[in-house]
Amino acid sequence: MTSFFPAACLIGAALLNAPASASAQDAAPQPTATPATESTAPATQVASPAPAAPAAKAPVQTAVASSPAPAPSAQPDTAQSAPAKPAAASAPAPQSASPAPKAPAFKLDDLAIRAEDGWEEKANTKGVLVYARDREGSNIKALRAVGTIDAPPHAVMRVLADYERYSETMPYTEKSEVISRESDGSVIFYTVINPPIVSRRDYTLRIVDESDWRGGRGYLRSRWSLSDKGPGPQEGCVRVPVNDGSWTLTPRHGGTKTYAIYDLFTDPGGSLTTFIINKANRSTIPDLFEVLREQSKEPRYRDPQPAEPAKK
Numbered sequence: 001m002t003s004f005f006p007a008a009c010l011i012g013a014a015l016l017n018a019p020a021s022a023s024a025q026d027a028a029p030q031p032t033a034t035p036a037t038e039s040t041a042p043a044t045q046v047a048s049p050a051p052a053a054p055a056a057k058a059p060v061q062t063a064v065a066s067s068p069a070p071a072p073s074a075q076p077d078t079a080q081s082a083p084a085k086p087a088a089a090s091a092p093a094p095q096s097a098s099p100a101p102k103a104p105a106f107k108l109d110d111l112a113i114r115a116e117d118g119w120e121e122k123a124n125t126k127g128v129l130v131y132a133r134d135r136e137g138s139n140i141k142a143l144r145a146v147g148t149i150d151a152p153p154h155a156v157m158r159v160l161a162d163y164e165r166y167s168e169t170m171p172y173t174e175k176s177e178v179i180s181r182e183s184d185g186s187v188i189f190y191t192v193i194n195p196p197i198v199s200r201r202d203y204t205l206r207i208v209d210e211s212d213w214r215g216g217r218g219y220l221r222s223r224w225s226l227s228d229k230g231p232g233p234q235e236g237c238v239r240v241p242v243n244d245g246s247w248t249l250t251p252r253h254g255g256t257k258t259y260a261i262y263d264l265f266t267d268p269g270g271s272l273t274t275f276i277i278n279k280a281n282r283s284t285i286p287d288l289f290e291v292l293r294e295q296s297k298e299p300r301y302r303d304p305q306p307a308e309p310a311k312k
Helices: 006-016 043-046 053-064 076-081 084-090 153-160 163-169 274-295
Strands: 122-124 130-133 138-149 175-179 188-194 200-209 212-214 217-225 237-239 242-252 259-267
Touching: 122 274, 130 274, 138 242, 138 274, 153 217, 153 242, 153 259, 153 274, 163 175, 163 188, 175 200, 259 274
Parallel strands: 200 237
Antiparallel strands: 122 130, 130 138, 138 259, 175 188, 188 200, 200 217, 212 217, 217 242, 242 259
């Protein structure tokens, strides 16, 4: 094998663990869920300008205090109205103030695994730790896995970015097609998987490069979520309603190894039970790391010249 796509592997594993009776029940296509990830990332950016307002109030309050001082007794009505003028003038102050710098969309500290954040260890095998936590509004668990890969980060990312070869090498993959490469550097990618026992599944992803990589330092990061830019519902396929995740790769041992952090939240849809989905998702992640370890050894991916991430 030369490549694979982790989310599809997990979905295939979940389907493979489904009872045989599920086949007839989930044959009808399911509606596509609007991915939450694409719309939530900028939330911290919207809130960041708020601190600018208190900075503008200080001079306004000083002006109000000094205005009525000359004639408080001679014209009480005027004294009361005097503060109204500075108050009116203060209204545009927040508009003219320079907004605070936007918060970064991603920080490595966001991936820290803390018990107080709800993460619980679910597996520790093949050098991979798998954690799970509840996801608001869903019975399916969000997953995070960490492990070391004996290859430099750029080699590992090249394996992950070899989208066109998935149909040749990834288990159960019937079709893999790059629909487009967008001007912002994102990739629109369509996949059909055909696991045994149950109905075929399909989905379209938007894959975004969020790397901060300079001269072999920093991190390489690829994040995906569902996209509506692919083909419409296909006859005989169940449309996957949820598929969000990311790979984040940082160098270790002088850049010769990779510390990989894998996030996933996926639901293959159809009639599969939550128990089957959660069990299959967490139990198959170590195998994904093993495949990635093997593929990153191939010469085509280990070229000594690191591939710089696409410009955003």
